[in-house]
Amino acid sequence: MATMEDHATRWFNVQSVPHSYTFPLEKRPGKLPFSTCTAIPIINLNSPEKSDTIQKIIKAGQNFVFFQVIDHGVSESVSTEALNVLKELFNMPLEEISRDAIKNGWVHMGSTSFDIDGVHLWRDNIKHPCHPLEKCMQHWPQMPTRYREVMATYVQEIRRLSWRILELICEGLGLEKGFFEEISQVQFLSASNYPACPDPSVTLGVLKHFDHSFITILFQGNVDGLQALHDGKWIGVGVLPNAFVVNIGTQLEIMSNGKLISAEHRVMTNSDEDRLTITTFINPSPNCIVEPAKVLINESNPPLYDSFMYKDFVVSSKAFGPYTEVVQTKD
Numbered sequence: 001m002a003t004m005e006d007h008a009t010r011w012f013n014v015q016s017v018p019h020s021y022t023f024p025l026e027k028r029p030g031k032l033p034f035s036t037c038t039a040i041p042i043i044n045l046n047s048p049e050k051s052d053t054i055q056k057i058i059k060a061g062q063n064f065v066f067f068q069v070i071d072h073g074v075s076e077s078v079s080t081e082a083l084n085v086l087k088e089l090f091n092m093p094l095e096e097i098s099r100d101a102i103k104n105g106w107v108h109m110g111s112t113s114f115d116i117d118g119v120h121l122w123r124d125n126i127k128h129p130c131h132p133l134e135k136c137m138q139h140w141p142q143m144p145t146r147y148r149e150v151m152a153t154y155v156q157e158i159r160r161l162s163w164r165i166l167e168l169i170c171e172g173l174g175l176e177k178g179f180f181e182e183i184s185q186v187q188f189l190s191a192s193n194y195p196a197c198p199d200p201s202v203t204l205g206v207l208k209h210f211d212h213s214f215i216t217i218l219f220q221g222n223v224d225g226l227q228a229l230h231d232g233k234w235i236g237v238g239v240l241p242n243a244f245v246v247n248i249g250t251q252l253e254i255m256s257n258g259k260l261i262s263a264e265h266r267v268m269t270n271s272d273e274d275r276l277t278i279t280t281f282i283n284p285s286p287n288c289i290v291e292p293a294k295v296l297i298n299e300s301n302p303p304l305y306d307s308f309m310y311k312d313f314v315v316s317s318k319a320f321g322p323y324t325e326v327v328q329t330k331d
């Protein structure tokens with residue numbers, strides 16, 4: 001357990017944002033308050049009208065890129081327990097977290113491990129692969145002691161949910177059933193703790209980026225912070241109790257030949273409370289050839305993207321930086 005003393009000396013326990021966390025003017029979010037965009041689609045996955053659900057997902061992927069799913073079949077206690085155990089983990093003394101990460105082979109990125117153009121992000125982060133479970137679990141945190149049990153339930157539920165969504169997308173795009181099965185065997189988890197920040201206008205939890213996944217499933221608890229770039233403006237993907245945020249990744253944009261679009265997004269901090277989130281990426285397998293699906297290509301719909309092997313892209317773009325080896329299970 002973290003002691004009071006340990007907490008008081010942590011990097012975020014400061015009266016003002018240190019220079020090393022202050023972004024250059026053009027990257028700062030500025031003083032605008034976080035405002036939730038009410039137009040972001042909310043999709044009920046349990047609706048009896050399946051074709052209606054599919055249509056809503058495809059439309060959301062074309063227009064808003066992010067959407068939220070409700071009545072998704074993941075019980076609230078599973079997600080809440082996952083957040084609780086992560087909170088315990090992030091509260092442990094830093095040396096203990098680092099020791100566990102080194103011993104078991106998962107990634108711990110304390111805020112100072114990130115250095116983007118010389119500036120740190122306002123977050124602590126952990127990452128590890130999740131699939132196949134039997135192979136991955138031994139490389140997860142050992143502490144808190146119930147971490148593996150709680151997170152195993154969570155990641156399995158999220159895998160089921162992501163399958164459901166990918167199958168609906170297949171149907172909506174006109175791809176054969178199970179199109180993504182073989183090619184999306186990589187799932188990894190990235191959990192972030194964004195402590196309350198004395199001045200959210202000068203720093204960010206995550207800088208603007210695309211997710212290089214097929215889809216990303218985010219549980220953001222009950223604190224706002226996520227913004228997506230839409231028509232050149234930052235829009236807030238506000239918290240909806242027990243909902244998951246779904247984001248179309250760049251690799252699905254390519255496979256769909258641009259029928260679905262991936263959006264840049266970023267994370268703002270806030271001055272009132274800590275924010276803890278769990279991101280699950282469903283990624284192409286390393287040997288997957290990423291290219292517009294053949295059935296979507298014809299004379300009037302030429303391919304809009306070149307084809308490449310996912311692992312070559314990951315290496316050449318440094319998509320996962322120093323932690324490529326860990327999140328990209330080898331074939």
Ligand SMILES: O=C(O)CCC(=O)C(=O)O
Binds near residue numbers: 190192220226278279
């Ligand atoms: O924490 C969030 O709200 C989103 C994080 C994110 O965009 C990512 O991990 O790629």
Ligand SMILES: [Fe+2]
Binds near residue numbers: 209210211265
């Ligand atoms: Fe992201």
